[in-house]
Amino acid sequence: MISTKLNRSTLNQSVLVLNTNYTPMDICTAKRAICLFYNEKVDILESYSEFIHSPSVKLPLPSIVKLKDFVRNQKMDVILTRRNLLVRDNHQCQYCETKKGPLTIDHVMPKNRGGGDAWENLVAACQTCNRTKGSRTPEEAKMVLKRYPKKPNKIHYFQQFIHEKQGAWRPYLFLESF
Numbered sequence: 506m507i508s509t510k511l512n513r514s515t516l517n518q519s520v521l522v523l524n525t526n527y528t529p530m531d532i533c534t535a536k537r538a539i540c541l542f543y544n545e546k547v548d549i550l551e552s553y554s555e556f557i558h559s560p561s562v563k564l565p566l567p568s569i570v571k572l573k574d575f576v577r578n579q580k581m582d583v584i585l586t587r588r589n590l591l592v593r594d595n596h597q598c599q600y601c602e603t604k605k606g607p608l609t610i611d612h613v614m615p616k617n618r619g620g621g622d623a624w625e626n627l628v629a630a631c632q633t634c635n636r637t638k639g640s641r642t643p644e645e646a647k648m649v650l651k652r653y654p655k656k657p658n659k660i661h662y663f664q665q666f667i668h669e670k671q672g673a674w675r676p677y678l679f680l681e682s683f
């Protein structure tokens with residue numbers, strides 16, 4: 506249905522998903538948002554400047570969609586994954602602040618000393634810092650964390666997906682008034 510001329514990055518653009526009451530729910534890819542739209546699960550509220558062409562339809566690439574059916578008990582936890590952790594830490598080593606990859610995940614309190622896999626105990630670290638720190642705490646290694654690792658708030662997490670093209674998201678994520 507969708508033109509294959511569209512490159513993958515277009516269909517992978519982030520789309521903000523809102524509940525029926527405009528509460529931010531999730532972020533999905535444009536590809537997923539288009540599927541939801543064709544299955545009549547969402548309305549498109551805002552679009553990017555690009556269009557999706559099929560033989561019969563010219564559809565603006567969605568940027569914000571709103572569910573048609575209210576979702577109850579919405580979970581406001583951000584799932585702990587490597588990708589989400591890197592987003593929280595701004596793809597930056599939390600010790601030396603380099604953004605040069607590849608980044609690893611460091612256990613602040615080392616795993617072999619009881620440190621768990623938790624938002625509060627994991628940080629992005631470059632390979633050099635991770636190796637230097639070894640199985641020591643930051644204090645023992647005399648390394649200073651850029652910031653204390655915390656469980657991200659979902660709204661704050663969504664805000665990190667806003668770049669130049671996502672200006673329309675700002676009011677929905679409490680960054681400015683409508």
Ligand SMILES: [Zn+2]
Pocket residue numbers: 598599600601602603630631632633634635
């Ligand atoms: Zn580093």
